[in-house]
Amino acid sequence: MEQHRTSSPQPRQRPQAPLSPQGALAERPAVYPVTAPKRPAPPVVLALRRLPNPRLTGLGAGLFGAAVMLVLGSLNQLLLGGSAVVYGLLFLPVSALTALWVREADLVTAPITVPIAFAVGIVPIAGGNGGFGGRMMAVVTALAVHAGWLYGGTLIAGLITCVRKVRMMGRRMRRGGRPRGPGGPVRRG
Secondary structure, three states, X not given: OOOOOOOOOOOOOOOOOOEOOOOOEOOOOOOOOOOOOOOOOOHHHHHHHHOXXXXXXXXXXXXXHHHHHHHHHHHHHHHHOOOXXXXXXXXXXXXXXXXXXXXXXXXXXXXXXXXXHHHHHHHHHHOOOOHHHHHHHHHHHHHHHOHHHHHHHHHHHHHHHHHHHHHHHHHHHHOOOXXXXXXXXXXXX
């Protein structure tokens, strides 16, 4: 039986640079891209990346905020006797989460639904007696007295939605999309 001889693959030779007018090889400096070494993300960023990232509709964001604030207000009343400072401090992250979790098409609804959620959640801690009228007067008084927390949460939601909207418009422009007006693409001519 005859065995065929196989040759080992020969390395390819790289083409040489063209000769310069003086007859020597043209020397080119080697250019290597410089990349910075990747640093690991801080632990806070890693923890935030593990959080859920739902996309809620405008109605869903409103229901989320109202339900969470009602539960937090009820727990605050049961455990702490209705502390307004604790309720206000809990309202700020709920406002931020509502603004972060609303989908991009419904960004405008977050600063609108957040104050409604505050009002719904303050009902358990407002107190009041004397029936429905007395309870509603206590809610209105609590809203007036704790308007700072209400404005702070609304401001947080508004800032987050503005930043998200600007980033969304920047991504759209980088992709080559045209700015859109209320009736569709803007026509320039």
